[in-house]
Structure formats: C-alpha cells, structure tokens
Amino acid sequence: MFMGEYNHTIDAKGRLIIPSKFRELLGEEFVLTRGLDGCLYIYPMDEWESFEMKLRSLPLTNKNARTFSRFFVAGATTCELDRQGRILVPQTLREFASLEKDVVLTGNLNRIEVWSKEKWNEICDYDDMDSIAESMQDMGITI
Numbered sequence: 001m002f003m004g005e006y007n008h009t010i011d012a013k014g015r016l017i018i019p020s021k022f023r024e025l026l027g028e029e030f031v032l033t034r035g036l037d038g039c040l041y042i043y044p045m046d047e048w049e050s051f052e053m054k055l056r057s058l059p060l061t062n063k064n065a066r067t068f069s070r071f072f073v074a075g076a077t078t079c080e081l082d083r084q085g086r087i088l089v090p091q092t093l094r095e096f097a098s099l100e101k102d103v104v105l106t107g108n109l110n111r112i113e114v115w116s117k118e119k120w121n122e123i124c125d126y127d128d129m130d131s132i133a134e135s136m137q138d139m140g141i142t143i
Helices: 020-026 045-056 063-074 091-096 117-123 129-139
Strands: 005-009 015-017 030-034 040-044 077-079 086-088 102-108 111-116
Touching: 020 040, 030 045, 030 063, 030 091, 040 045, 045 063, 102 117, 111 117
Parallel strands: none
Antiparallel strands: 005 102, 015 086, 030 040, 030 077, 040 111, 102 111
C-alpha cells in the first residue's frame, strides 16, 4: 500500500526522484499515466494490469467508456528507475499535470499520485471533511 506525502522537484529534463519508500513497492517496471483532478498516476505493473483488465471489459459501443479508456491508456508509458531513483516524465504528461519545478508525490493505496505543488495546495482544502465523511456512508464507509 502506498501512503505518505513527499515534496520533490522535477528538473529541466523532466526527471523526477521517486521516494525510496515508494521505490520498494513499485518493482522494476511500472506505469505512469494521466490521473484525475489534474495529477499523474503511477501504478505498479500488477495494479496496472488489473486496471487494464477492467478497461478491456468496458463496452466499445459506449462513448464514455471509450473516452475513459483512451484518457488513461493513450497517455500511459512504462517507466524504470535510473541509478539515482528517478524517472523521466514525458513532456506531454508534464504539461497535462502542470509540472514545472515543485512536485508533491502522494501515496493513495494502490497508486502514487504526482501533483504540481501549486495544484496540490489548491485541492487540499479539508475544511468540509465532516460533510464529505457523511457522504461516504452512502458508499458503505463509516468511521
């Protein structure tokens, strides 16, 4: 399980250090792709394959299903760590997530999320957590 929040920088060549705690769980090869809310997702290969199977089961006749699948798969790339524990984030993905310098990597159960520091600070508004927690009951989550 991925958890925690780590601040890093992305260099001018698009290289990003992956925190050592995350490296242990990622394995030798993993997938980087677009994520929801304007971030990037990093999946270990087994989690990506599980997600891929779910995408394959979507009906091709459904426009939303095709768009959803295209969003994740067209932007996906396999990655390996270099000797310094870095990955190269392709320019298209850096642009999508507005990654310029300061980056936040967060663990989110089965994946890592990669955020621009600015966007992360915008979405981390936890002032309404009580009402969000109440709405989770509809999904079967109680604390």
